[in-house]
Amino acid sequence: MPRPGLVLDVDSSTPPIVFHHGEGFALEKLPAGRSRVIYPPEPLEGLKDVDASIRHALEHPLGDSQPLSTLLFSGMKLTICFDDISLPLPPMKKPDVRQRVIEAVLDTAAAAGVDDVEIIAALALHRRMTEDELRHAVGDRVYDAFAPSGKLYNHDAEDPDGMLEIGTTEHGELVEINKRAATSDLIVYVNINLVSMDGGWKSTATGLSGYRSLRHHHNVHTMQHSTSFMDRHRSELHHSNWRMGKVLRDGGVKIFQIETTVNNDTFGTHALDTATPLSMLQKREWEWTAKDRASFLAMQSGLKRMPARAKRAVFQSWKAPYAVTSVQAGEVEAVHEQTLQNTFAQHLVPVEGQTDVLTMGLPYICPYNVNSVMNPILVMCLGLGYFFNMYRGKPLVRQGGVLIMRHPTPWEFHPVHHPSYIDFFEQVLADTTDPVEIEQKYEQSFAEDEWYRHLYRTSYAYHGVHPFYMWYWGSHALQHLGKVVIVGGDPKAVRRLGFSPASTMADALEIASDVVGPQPTITHLHNPPLVMADVT
Amino acid sequence: MSVLDRLGVELPDPRRKLRQLTFPLTAPTTPRGVEPLPVEKKTGADYDTEWARTFRARWARTVLLEAVLRPTAAVVARPERKGLDRLEDLRQGERAQPVIFCANHHSHVDTPVVLTSLPEPWRYQVFVGAAADYFFRTRVTGAAAALLLNAIPIERATVTRRSADLAAQLIGEGWSMLIFPEGGRSPDGWGQDFRGGAAYLARRTGAPVVPIHLAGTDRILPKGAKKLKPGPTTVTFGDPLRAEEGEDTRRLAARIEAAVAALADEHTSDWYQARTRAHAGKTPGLGGPEVASWRRAWALGDRAQRKRRKPAWPPR
Numbered sequence: 001m002p003r004p005g006l007v008l009d010v011d012s013s014t015p016p017i018v019f020h021h022g023e024g025f026a027l028e029k030l031p032a033g034r035s036r037v038i039y040p041p042e043p044l045e046g047l048k049d050v051d052a053s054i055r056h057a058l059e060h061p062l063g064d065s066q067p068l069s070t071l072l073f074s075g076m077k078l079t080i081c082f083d084d085i086s087l088p089l090p091p092m093k094k095p096d097v098r099q100r101v102i103e104a105v106l107d108t109a110a111a112a113g114v115d116d117v118e119i120i121a122a123l124a125l126h127r128r129m130t131e132d133e134l135r136h137a138v139g140d141r142v143y144d145a146f147a148p149s150g151k152l153y154n155h156d157a158e159d160p161d162g163m164l165e166i167g168t169t170e171h172g173e174l175v176e177i178n179k180r181a182a183t184s185d186l187i188v189y190v191n192i193n194l195v196s197m198d199g200g201w202k203s204t205a206t207g208l209s210g211y212r213s214l215r216h217h218h219n220v221h222t223m224q225h226s227t228s229f230m231d232r233h234r235s236e237l238h239h240s241n242w243r244m245g246k247v248l249r250d251g252g253v254k255i256f257q258i259e260t261t262v263n264n265d266t267f268g269t270h271a272l273d274t275a276t277p278l279s280m281l282q283k284r285e286w287e288w289t290a291k292d293r294a295s296f297l298a299m300q301s302g303l304k305r306m307p308a309r310a311k312r313a314v315f316q317s318w319k320a321p322y323a324v325t326s327v328q329a330g331e332v333e334a335v336h337e338q339t340l341q342n343t344f345a346q347h348l349v350p351v352e353g354q355t356d357v358l359t360m361g362l363p364y365i366c367p368y369n370v371n372s373v374m375n376p377i378l379v380m381c382l383g384l385g386y387f388f389n390m391y392r393g394k395p396l397v398r399q400g401g402v403l404i405m406r407h408p409t410p411w412e413f414h415p416v417h418h419p420s421y422i423d424f425f426e427q428v429l430a431d432t433t434d435p436v437e438i439e440q441k442y443e444q445s446f447a448e449d450e451w452y453r454h455l456y457r458t459s460y461a462y463h464g465v466h467p468f469y470m471w472y473w474g475s476h477a478l479q480h481l482g483k484v485v486i487v488g489g490d491p492k493a494v495r496r497l498g499f500s501p502a503s504t505m506a507d508a509l510e511i512a513s514d515v516v517g518p519q520p521t522i523t524h525l526h527n528p529p530l531v532m533a534d535v536t
Numbered sequence: 537m538s539v540l541d542r543l544g545v546e547l548p549d550p551r552r553k554l555r556q557l558t559f560p561l562t563a564p565t566t567p568r569g570v571e572p573l574p575v576e577k578k579t580g581a582d583y584d585t586e587w588a589r590t591f592r593a594r595w596a597r598t599v600l601l602e603a604v605l606r607p608t609a610a611v612v613a614r615p616e617r618k619g620l621d622r623l624e625d626l627r628q629g630e631r632a633q634p635v636i637f638c639a640n641h642h643s644h645v646d647t648p649v650v651l652t653s654l655p656e657p658w659r660y661q662v663f664v665g666a667a668a669d670y671f672f673r674t675r676v677t678g679a680a681a682a683l684l685l686n687a688i689p690i691e692r693a694t695v696t697r698r699s700a701d702l703a704a705q706l707i708g709e710g711w712s713m714l715i716f717p718e719g720g721r722s723p724d725g726w727g728q729d730f731r732g733g734a735a736y737l738a739r740r741t742g743a744p745v746v747p748i749h750l751a752g753t754d755r756i757l758p759k760g761a762k763k764l765k766p767g768p769t770t771v772t773f774g775d776p777l778r779a780e781e782g783e784d785t786r787r788l789a790a791r792i793e794a795a796v797a798a799l800a801d802e803h804t805s806d807w808y809q810a811r812t813r814a815h816a817g818k819t820p821g822l823g824g825p826e827v828a829s830w831r832r833a834w835a836l837g838d839r840a841q842r843k844r845r846k847p848a849w850p851p852r
Contacts, residue, residue, distance in 0.1 A: 050625070095621040110811035117808070140618060145806035273629030 002042035002271070005349030005531060006284075010035035015285045019361025020527055021488060022374065022408040023311035024303045025281075025296075026361065028505045035522040036355075038396075039284055040531030043265035043272060044346050046323025050097070053327045054104045057258065062338060063331025068105065068256060071186055074113035079184040080105060081155075081208060084123035085133050086367035088194040088262055093319040097260045099139035101190045101327070105258070106142065118180055119152040122189070122207030124214065125456070125463035126368065127417050128154040133371070157210030157463070158453050166251040169243040173216035175251075177208040182253055191259040195390075195530065196230045196343045199259045200336035201245030202238060209244075211447050211465060216240060218469045220435045224476050228389035230532060232340060245332060258329040259339040262322035264346055264529035274321035281528050308410070315364045316371050344392075347532040351396065354535065356520030357512050358397035359505075360387050361527060362407040368462065368470070373414040376493040377421050377429075377470050379407050384474030384484065387525060393535040396523050400482040402512035404505070409489030409497075416460055420452045424467035425496065433498035435475040443468050482515040579675055581668040581689045581698060588682035589663075589706075598660055600684055601651065609652045612766045613645055613756060617653045619773035619799075626744065626776060632657045634712045635776065636745045638734045638792050640727050640800070640822060641716035642754035645764075647685055649753060650714055653771040658712050665690040665703065665715040665733070690733065692719045700737065707741045717792065721759040724829065725836045727822025730796075735788035739779045745792055747774035749799035772799045797822045 008014065016027035017037055030037070047053045058068040065071075072078065082098045085091075102119065109117060119138065121129050134152065135143045146152035155178055156162050164179040181187050181204075189207075193199045206214065216222075217240035223229070225236040232238045248255070268276035278299070280292035288296070303311055326342040328335045364374060366382040374382075383405040388395065397403060413422045428442050443465060446452065452464025477484075484499040485508040491501035502508035512520060525531060540547065559565075566572045578584070587593060609615060626633045635658070639650055647664055654662060664681075668689035672678035681687035688706070690699045703713060715737075717730040738745045752769035774795050779788050797819050802810035813819050824832050 095624055099621070106808055107811050107815075110808060111815040113812065113816065115812075139621060141802070141807035145808040275629075 002044055005041040006039040007349065007351055008037045008039060008284075010037060017285060017524060017526065018281065019359075019406045020363040021361055021406045022410075023308070023315045023364045024408075025300065026406060026488070028359075028406075030359070030505075030522060030524060031509070034519060035524065037524045037526050038349050038351060038531055038533055039526045040264055040349065040529050041346060043263040043269050043282070043323070043529070044325050045272065046263060046325055047327070050100055050324045050327070051104065053324070054101055054258075057327040057329040058104060058108060061256070061330025061335075062328055063334030065256060065330035065334075068188070068329070069108050069112065071254075071256060072109050072112035072114055074115075076114055076116065076185040077183070078109055078114050078117045078186055078188065079178075079181045080117065080119045080188045080190065081122040081178075081181060081204070082119070082137065082190040083192050083198070083203070083207070084121045084126055084154075085129050085137070085370045086123075086126060087192045087198065088320070088322060089365050089367060089370070090266065090316075090318050090320050091136060091370065092192075092262065092322040094136065095139060096137050097192055097262065097324050098137050098190050099142065100324075101258050101260065102138050102142055105188050105190070117146070117151065118184075119146050120178060120181065120208070121154045122178075122203065123155050124207050124209060125157055125211065125466055125469075127456070127460045127462050130371075130460065155208060156457055158457050163210055163212075166253065167247045169240075169247055171216075171240070171243060173240060173244060174212055175205065175244045175247040176210060176213045177204060177248070177253070181208050182251075185254065187253065187255045189255060189257050191257070191339075193259050193261050193339050193343055195347065195386075196232060196340055196532070197235075197389075199257075199339055200232065200238065200241065201248075201332055202241045203257065204248060204253075204255055204332075205241045205244035211463070213244065214469075215443075215447075215465075216244075218472060220439050220472050220475045223472045224479050226389075226476060228391050228395070228476070230389050231392045232336070234392075242333075255332055256329065257332040257335045258327070259335050260324055260328075261326045261339060261342040261346070263325050264531075265322055266320045266529045268321050272321075272323065274323075276321070312364070312373070344532070347390075347530055348392065348534045349531055351523075351533040351535045354394055354398040355396060355401065355523035356398060356516040357402045357404060357509065357522045358388070359404045359522060359524045360406070362387070362405050363527065368466070369414070369417075372417045373410075373412050374407075375413045375418055375421055375425070376409050376411065376490075376497055377425060377467050379405070379409045379486070379489075380497050380499075381470035381473045383407070384477035384481075385470070386473070387527070388474070388477040388480075390525065390530070390532045391535050392532065395477075395480055396525065396533050396535055397481065399480055400515070401480075402483045402485065402515050402520070403477065403481050404485045404487060404502075404508045404512060406487045406505075407489055409486055409493050411490050411493040411496075417462060418467070419455055419461050420446055420449070420464040421462070421467040421470075424471075428467075429496050429498075433478075435471055435478060438468065438471060483512065485511050579678060580672050581691050581696060583668070583672040583675070583678040583682070583689050585678075585682040585686075585688050588686055593683060594660070594686075597683060597686060601659070605648045605684075606652045609645075609648045612764055613649050613753065613769040614767070615649050615653055615769045615771050617771050617773075620655055622773050622775050623655060623658075623746065626746075630657065631710075632661065632712070634661075634707050634710050634741075634743050636707070636734050636738050636741075636743050637662070637712065637714045637748055638717050638730075638745055638796065639714070639748035639750050640722075640796050641718045641720065642722045642725065642750065643757045643759070644721070645753045645756050645769075646716065646721075646750055647714070649750065649769055649771060650748060651685065654714075661710065662686065662712045662714055663688055663703075663706055665699075665713060667692050667720065668699070690715070692731075700733075700740070703737055704741050707737065707743050712743075713737070717789065722754065723759055724832060725754045725758065726824030726832060727797075727800075729823070730789050730793040732785045732789045735779070735785045735792060738777075738788060739783070739785055742779070744776035744778050745788075746776050747792055747795035747799060748772065749774070749796050749803060751800070751803050770803055772803055774799045793822065794819065
């Protein structure tokens, strides 16, 4: 029976705590008497028979949807869309749950004699997925059956003939999505819901849309009013997507939503028979055995001697042994409400009160650097965007508090994946780090830049406007926090982000005390694996 | 005239000398009117293979598999393995659920190709059901099959109690089984009807059946050929099948055959087309068209895997 999450009050007997530190780890001793650590619940057990659960979900849909088999008929136009490379993190071991679901959907379509099927990676303005990445997501069988004839492909939000305007919300937000999907008799959307932000109307209204639609909710105002964007009912980002979903529904776009949740078994767990050499990272530190400690020391020693490129290659090749914990299908909103309950069951930990200082270790991966480089902008996005927002109720840190993150933050970019990030870092951040000013002054020129557009469409580059969205993602945290300190980062890169560099955690706490006063209370968001605080 | 003849030297004839030997140097003859003792058969279905599952034999087999069979199969058959992800749900942590692998059978190359294609941990915990009247005809061939392939003798004509008991016992002990339900190699490149042995064992033991389709081995060493002709092969693993409540052996055997036929269809077309035909009941059978032999041979050429190489020009 997996144990629930835990808030540990640190005392003098508490062992040092593991922090992610990019492609490595660090052990930090937190001050006793005024620190607490939020430990995630242990990984939930997976479904006994995933394929049977998928088939059951398809034939017993939620909400007012009909079973999938009755929605499919010979001669129809079917489009299957699926979440792109940004989910899950790290990528899961084969077979990916998207493959299992898509195969089940296609098998049902085959039984109904559906010939006109297209499969689209719903990546919005993310980079295109490579053949290997697509094969990993959908499996070789589906890839070989559809990709050679051009029936499995990446969404192209800049294709002038490939997008269709559906309408406008009551708030004046333009809704435009992939034309093939919009003109299909049925869209089947296949999600992996790693965290509560994923899924719902965001799948279609964001994943299949383009800049003209996205700018209505991927902006500073929306993000500052999403408290947090992991809490769908208090997220302006989701409210906007839900309004767009209504336009889609009223516009006759028929969607059969399939959402799947996975547990937080990132590095393997003995109790679930998924143990790996890194399983100690899933454990609470005081429960490490002699073997765990020896493995950790050996790993640290090895990582210290490895060149950065080799370390990146090793970590990026990691495939998590996630287990599928639920599958639900049917009408979008009914499905998503059920999904939220299942993601919260894995991630939520009740926490009382806010803190002066929030600490976190940032890993080597975020949604936008799979098989790529974690550049400084993505460090900011992961820390201030994703991890800061892993709360429901109130932020873990008080207004004006300090956020201390651990990450090497190298001044390094992937030239193919992140070309506009380089210019954003060199030009925009050199001028200002204020999200509002950045949005007003620079966004449009990057978004409409022909060269970035060309790279997005034909190479493997994120769209020109994407680094702006990364910055907006952290705008709620920037508005809320008094200071951000990065421990162990490249000082030049950290300063360019507008943050304070520190070489040790003790230095960082010293810097923090200038803002929040001496002897501040500290809360550490323990990661790995993923955790979300329910703050009252 | 040889030198020895010119010299008048006569060498002893060893055959003549052997014939001259008598009891106790030769076996005794049975007196007339006495009932001879029954001969204890140690070949065919009676060959005892227990020694081949001892620790030493397993160790030797692992070395032979990895050091001899794998490189040989890689050079001769260049196998491409597909559908291994379908076995993931049969894993129980680091252990593996015992399963019955059922493959179509074209050639003597099939067994090494499948054995070297099985993922761990099945690869080292599998035995092969081999024809008792062929592989275990003599003690030498039986010993070789038992050591190299961990083969056990199976009667082709019918599942005898001895064969079935041994196979069921081994599956119960955690071994997986590789069996070719056609009972022998294809005589003309097309498949033959599946026999009920695998289905019977699946029903008896509750072990899932994993259908396997082999393509290309018929071109490397077809039945009757004496020379290897290296070429590419494809090994496609299918979804595990389980005996359903109340399902008899014949129906399960038919399902296994249909699953292998669907994998063959998947190999020659693509997965979605194969599924569409399977649902419509139009999967081409393994047996090929029922026409004159030359037309069957002609039709074999149509089974080649569809090539989908992207044209180099124009760029897309």
